Amino acid sequence: MVNTIVFAVAALVVVGGALGVILNTHPVRAALSLIASFFGVALLFVLQEAHFLALIQVVVYGGAVVVLFLFVIMLLGVDATEDLNVEPIDGQRVGALVVGAAVFGLLLAGLFVSGPGGDKGAVALTGQPSFTQAIVENPAFEEEPTDVDLLADDLFGRNLVAFEATALLLTIATVGAVVLVRNRGAEDLVVDEPGSATR
């Protein structure tokens, strides 16, 4: 019963925030609606006992990503609102709604035509035993492993190479961001920045 109420509240927050993102003409309001949506998703993660992911969701998405969005909005000027009443391409709005409804319908159809398969367990779907089961049966764990234990074992066990690759990816993204926004040419160097003129 409590689960149902929490799910309903979280679903309302998620969908309301998402609608706020696409309906607000002001980008700052859209970003704040995005935070609401992310927090709703974090609530859904807690409800499914993915506590670590809920934490990461709040810190990385609700914190870092949205703050980055707000930084860029402030950098480019906060007054730039978008007039949603003008339709630059004829029928774009209707077409987008039709495509969205079609995708939603297809997803629902795929979901309900395929029928329930979850109770059969991972073996029925993938042909392999659940990785969680292997960890739980590992005698190295004396007590019931939490979601952090399981996630760490999976991440630094069989996904170690992928984990290292994400480190490389983040480094490349950081370098790419610096290169993209860097001023090209020496005459573009701003003199009023302290330190740049003395070089």
Place this chain on the structure above:
Amino acid sequence: MEVTETWYLVLSALLFSIGLVGLLVRRNPLVMFMCVELMLNAVNITFVAFSNALDDIAGQTAVFFVLVVAAAEVVVGLSLVVAILRRRPTMSVDELTALRG
């Protein structure tokens, strides 16, 4: 009423569709990025729902990687937006028709 994974999947489909409609309708590149984030979050809900239903941690690991890739994507995308809009101050992707700076 018991909350089953079907509820989560329906909610995820709804969130994905909302993000898709926003991506197709909006013309501000920043808001379009936010809609992409919404769609990524919809997929994350699906991953965690299946992870919970199948009792397999691999779904949560996938969400972890989606988070990292989304963060990298936002960094590169926003620096692209900054680099483009510094030269021509218009907040609409319709104005960006040339493949040069």
